[in-house]
Amino acid sequence: MTGEPVRAAGCVLWRRNKDDGTVEICLVHRPRYDDWSLPKGKLKQGESLLEAALREVLEETGHTCAPGPRLATTHYTAKGRPKEVTYWSAEATGGTFTRNKEVDRVAWLPPDQAESRLSHPQDRPLIRALVTASGQGR
Secondary structure, X not given: OOOOOEEEXXXXXXXXXXXXXXXXXXXXXXXXXXXXXXXXXXXXXXXXXXXXXXXXXXHHHOEEEEEEEEEEEEEEEXXXXXXXXXXXXXXXXXXXXXXXXXXXXXXXXXXXXXXXXXXXXXXXXXXXXXXXXXXXXO
């Protein structure tokens, strides 16, 4: 990989199931790529990593959130360019998903199911990091 990496940010968005209090992770389905991923996106000019992460969660999931611990930064190649994405844990605080041009579905899943459904292996450790950082059980 050569050149400056594309910088992006996102969140492992979570909530408590209303029925039993267990943790659920929000995954987004992007029809353009036909994949399941965590909400994330590129930084806009002058935007901090955390600002971008919270904006992307709102744009892609329709949810507001309260950021928690910074989890990790993933590194990979996208469209022939290096890309780095910094993630935070974030608890959903409200909102409703509406299908949009980037995301056609969301799924709220227990951590183990979310980890299995993710399309990109580099995202899977982020689920484990959330569980560890927040002390949330599977």
